[in-house]
Amino acid sequence: MARLSLNAVSKSFGDKTVVDALSLTIEPGQFVALLGPSGCGKSTILRMLAGFETVSAGDIQHGDQCLSSTKFHLPTEERNFGMVFQSYALWPHMTVMENVGYPLKIQKVDRQNYQRRVQDALDIVQLNDFKDRLPSQLSGGQRQRVALARSLVTEPDVILFDEPLANLDRHLRESMEITFREFHRRTGATMVYVTHDQAEAMALADQIAVLKDGQLMQWSTPEDLYTRPNNEWVANFIGxxxxxxxxxxxxxxxxxxxxxxxxxxxxxxxxxxxxxxxxxxxxxxxxxxxxxxxxxxxxxxxxxxxxxxxxxxxxxxxxxxxxxxxxxxxxxxxxxxxxxxxxxxxxx
Structure with missing residues (x-):
């Protein structure tokens, strides 16, 4: 694993600047949350990390490799990043095992490695007993664990989460927070997690980037954000x-x-x-x-x-x-x- 760096990254759509000169350094194995109200630019940052959007200024580096700059853009499929969406994005006609293994099928991984990696991913999210079920036969939390396993099966360097718990009820969100913490401990993967829910971010992340209008308000641990906010806006937003x-x-x-x-x-x-x-x-x-x-x-x-x-x-x-x-x-x-x-x- 390598350090992930955003260096004075900006993103504009027409004359509107959505992300404004953002700089962050994410260490290998960290669980980082991008936190802020709707429209603050956090999902755009995630899309730039994933390669779905280009940068308007600055650059994104992963170790010694440039992922994006104004002169270069590495395609999404070459970044070895996993992604977990809010909507789960599961194939309804495929079983749990087939959904998890689909990225390996696209990569034409040999059968032996395919079975081992799918089995390992299912074990991590504790879904081995459900591997032959269809998504329609699963609860919302189980579907989200399928999406987690699928993101893990390609052995990515970084896993990106786009408000993955937003569609779940409060009780299930709390249960899934435990799942995410265990998932992070077991995999040691670098994770970047977008949310507008401060309690969710505080419960999960090692470091939190608090964003407003495309700008970084504070980059701190959950404890520092709560006890030592930088300014009045952050103090009102956190806790x-x-x-x-x-x-x-x-x-x-x-x-x-x-x-x-x-x-x-x-x-x-x-x-x-x-x-x-x-x-x-x-x-x-x-x-x-x-x-x-x-x-x-x-x-x-x-x-x-x-x-x-x-x-x-x-x-x-x-x-x-x-x-x-x-x-x-x-x-x-x-x-x-x-x-x-x-x-x-x-x-x-």
Whole structure:
């Protein structure tokens, strides 16, 4: 396996730039998610990696080999990349075994290697007992595992996923996330996974590229994205939390409870922004207290989501083990917060 690099890659359709000077380095064996709202360019990036689209600027390298540039384009069939589509794309008249083995049939692989590789792929996705069934006889999750096995059977260098869980219900998506993690551990393949679902990306990926309007907002681990977002837009997009106005402060700093109190109490101006995650709000505090009025209380099973309005008018999201009355005034403290660079774009 080799490193996969996108170097200042852009893609335009007419006068519209869909991907804008994107640079990423994907190490061998990494599981990478391309995450962003609809229209952010993530599927176009995947299509350029697959060879379905050319680049308008920059280049894509796989190890020492150039896959795409403005002067060269390696055809899809010569890239040795596997692809798993949202729609599964299975042949309805073929059995599971025939669907999985179809790429090898096209490559005219000899019978012995054909049988071994198909069997290995079916074993990895745990579908050996279903190899003689037709797609119509399978559940959605089983069909997706057939598509996984088919992508693996050619022993690709990289596997590309185009929102593969989008058509599944919530329970099945959670089950398939486990399948994808096991699949990655067993194969060690480099994987690039497109999704608009942040929970899916956080659960699966080693590294996440957060995209907006064709531009890279942040390239980090799931933990870093959640605890240390680069800016206000990323903080709003990733996870649950509240962005509070405060005294002007430099971005990308971890604030203590005392810091938070000082910045919020100074009401001379509101140029600063801080991110507060709900688990860092203490509604039973007896020191370093703020005050908020309960606006909403929502039962979530294991907890209640509480939304309070602070004295400066900002809304604060907190968790609590018991329900609170709408309109109730509560004393609270914020245990920690993360400062943000203000964003002038509030189209979240």
């Amino acid at each position: 649950q939390g509240s962005i509070l106005r405060c005294q002007s402060v430099s971005g990308n700093q971890l604030l203590t409870s005392t810091d938070v109190i000082g910045l919020l109490y100074d009401q001379t101006e509101h140029q600063g922004r801080m991110l507060v995650r709900p688990q860092h709000v203490d509604l039973s505090a007896t020191s370093n207290m703020l005050q908020g009025t309960v606006r909403e209380c929502i039962f979530r099973g294991e907890r209640y989501d509480i939304f309070l309005v602070l004295e400066n008018g900002d809304t604060l999201h907190a968790y609590h083990t018991e329900p609170l009355e709408i309109g109730e005034t509560r004393q609270l403290s914020i245990q920690q917060a993360w400062t943000l660079e203000p964003s002038h774009d509030h189209d979240y």
